[in-house]
Amino acid sequence: MKDVYDCIIVGGGPVGLWLSCELKLAGLRVVVVERRTQRINQSRALTIHGRTLEVLSLRGIEERFLAVGKPVRSGHYAVLDTRLDFDIFDSRFPYTLFIPQETTEALIEEFALELGVEILRGAMAERIVSESDGVTVSGANERPFELHGRYLVGADGARSLVRAEAGIEFQGHAGSGTWFMGDVVLASPPDAPLVSAFNEHGCVLIAPLGDGIHHRIVVNEADDHGRTRQDALTLEELCQATARVVGSDFGAHSPLWLSRFDNETRLAKSYRSEKVFLAGDAAHIHLPAGGQGMNVGIQDAMNLGWKLAAVAKGTAPAELLDTYESERLPVGIYLRDTTMAQSQLITAFSARGRALRGVFNDMLKVPAINAYFANQVSGFAVHYPDPLPGFGPVGSTLVGSRIRDMPLKLSDGRDATLFGLLSKGQWLDLTLSEDGKVERPNWLHPDSVVEARGVATAHADAVGDVGALLIRPDGYVAQTSVSTSRREG
Numbered sequence: 001m002k003d004v005y006d007c008i009i010v011g012g013g014p015v016g017l018w019l020s021c022e023l024k025l026a027g028l029r030v031v032v033v034e035r036r037t038q039r040i041n042q043s044r045a046l047t048i049h050g051r052t053l054e055v056l057s058l059r060g061i062e063e064r065f066l067a068v069g070k071p072v073r074s075g076h077y078a079v080l081d082t083r084l085d086f087d088i089f090d091s092r093f094p095y096t097l098f099i100p101q102e103t104t105e106a107l108i109e110e111f112a113l114e115l116g117v118e119i120l121r122g123a124m125a126e127r128i129v130s131e132s133d134g135v136t137v138s139g140a141n142e143r144p145f146e147l148h149g150r151y152l153v154g155a156d157g158a159r160s161l162v163r164a165e166a167g168i169e170f171q172g173h174a175g176s177g178t179w180f181m182g183d184v185v186l187a188s189p190p191d192a193p194l195v196s197a198f199n200e201h202g203c204v205l206i207a208p209l210g211d212g213i214h215h216r217i218v219v220n221e222a223d224d225h226g227r228t229r230q231d232a233l234t235l236e237e238l239c240q241a242t243a244r245v246v247g248s249d250f251g252a253h254s255p256l257w258l259s260r261f262d263n264e265t266r267l268a269k270s271y272r273s274e275k276v277f278l279a280g281d282a283a284h285i286h287l288p289a290g291g292q293g294m295n296v297g298i299q300d301a302m303n304l305g306w307k308l309a310a311v312a313k314g315t316a317p318a319e320l321l322d323t324y325e326s327e328r329l330p331v332g333i334y335l336r337d338t339t340m341a342q343s344q345l346i347t348a349f350s351a352r353g354r355a356l357r358g359v360f361n362d363m364l365k366v367p368a369i370n371a372y373f374a375n376q377v378s379g380f381a382v383h384y385p386d387p388l389p390g391f392g393p394v395g396s397t398l399v400g401s402r403i404r405d406m407p408l409k410l411s412d413g414r415d416a417t418l419f420g421l422l423s424k425g426q427w428l429d430l431t432l433s434e435d436g437k438v439e440r441p442n443w444l445h446p447d448s449v450v451e452a453r454g455v456a457t458a459h460a461d462a463v464g465d466v467g468a469l470l471i472r473p474d475g476y477v478a479q480t481s482v483s484t485s486r487r488e489g
């Protein structure tokens with residue numbers, strides 16, 4: 001007999017695991033199918049950006065990450081000397097958190113298991129069959145498995161089987177040139193915590209891995225000596241290339257991981273085919289410049305989760321699911337373009353190229369330009385033009401943007417936080433003045449909404465003269481009403 005789920009997620013990486021939490025929180029029967037029996041200790045992603053920390057905070061688990069990560073208050077754009085200033089963010093998290101992907105995945109999986117998500121490890125999805133009432137996924141485990149779901153999400157990474165089986169094109173550009181990286185122990189670490197060097201010989205980035213033992217060295221040499229991504233990397237090659245660019249290999253030894261990658265860039269033509277959705281690397285791959293892929297993927301999951309849950313439970317119209325692609329594909333397009341632009345700048349080793357970098361470097365010294373790129377890289381700039389489908393953008397300029405967290409004194413005397421009120425994955429109808437009132441769509445089920453009345457005891461300026469807000473489960477403002485009293489006050 002087939003097991004029947006509301007949703008099957010293929011892929012237990014950070015994106016699939018986060019989506020499983022969102023769906024389970026909403027009460028869906030969800031299973032994650034993951035081919036690996038154990039998590040690998042080779043961490044690709046090293047950073048969690050501010051907006052993703054807000055996402056974790058929206059579900060009340062940010063402290064688990066803050067306890068083991070290291071905040072860094074700036075970032076790089078194309079390894080330019082002028083760093084992006086993250087101190088400017090109006091957020092509880094004005095930084096990026098250095099934390100190995102292995103730890104990030106472990107902490108998300110811990111949360112998923114606490115919520116009761118079923119995770120099928122050692123299960124390789126091999127066949128996907130679409131049927132009128134859903135999708136059947138089958139493959140091999142210790143014994144063959146066959147699962148039936150009303151919906152299927154492919155969070156199965158760059159070489160996604162789900163994407164291929166759904167016939168969705170992965171359009172883009174093959175890789176050119178190779179980068180290489182080593183997670184190593186440094187006998188003589190550099191004085192500065194972060195090193196970024198760029199000259200006619202190449203480009204080197206060095207950063208602590210976040211485990212207190214290893215550093216990551218990333219190198220792109222002007223002359224790649226004909227190597228391709230498939231060639232094995234040796235410690236000797238890493239050390240020699242590092243020394244050619246920065247004059248020292250810092251005594252690198254005991255590699256945890258040596259690997260090559262390139263700037264292959266692709267975007268799914270569509271994020272959906274009927275009952276099948278794509279999220280994370282299954283939908284977009286690119287040069288890992290600025291540490292964005294996992295962050296954007298987790299935010300794909302945050303966008304899809306509440307929509308899929310509401311439609312599966314019959315508490316929202318099916319058209320709501322169309323907004324997953326209309327909201328997230330533009331984010332993927334920007335990600336594709338900004339990482340291709342960075343790829344071009346990071347390989348501009350010629351005299352003319354370095355002059356171009358000099359111009360970009362000067363531009364980043366202009367605070368407004370620096371802030372623009374800092375907000376883009378960190379995910380704070382994401383804006384959804386029509387955040388309440390069928391309603392049109394109603395209210396202030398906050399509509400469509402993410403709301404920051406703020407402490408509240410509720411009208412019944414309780415202390416609360418805005419994010420705390422969203423922590424169960426419901427909508428929030430928050431009234432901040434006597435005359436504040438938002439209109440809810442008819443389809444929004446009362447059980448899906450937390451109603452609260454009160455005042456912000458800090459950061460009230462973040463909402464300006466708004467008297468009431470309707471906030472989506474993913475923390476984006478759906479609608480506001482302006483308060484005469486707050487405006488006059």
Ligand SMILES: Cc1cc2nc3c(=O)[nH]c(=O)nc-3n(C[C@H](O)[C@H](O)[C@H](O)COP(=O)(O)OP(=O)(O)OC[C@H]3O[C@@H](n4cnc5c(N)ncnc54)[C@H](O)[C@@H]3O)c2cc1C
Pocket residue numbers: 010011012013014015016033034035036044045046047048101123124125126155156157158160161181261279280281282288290291292293294295296297
């Ligand atoms: C060198 C490097 C550095 C990076 N640094 C950063 C960074 O600092 N910040 C950042 O945000 N991003 C970074 N990235 C990108 C980041 O690692 C990815 O974007 C992220 O892992 C995507 O997560 P995912 O869950 O979508 O896919 P994946 O992490 O690839 O997970 C997919 C999962 O699906 C499973 N799977 C695949 N096929 C099947 C199947 N048929 N059946 C069952 N299971 C299957 C896989 O085993 C895997 O566990 C970096 C990437 C690289 C290469």
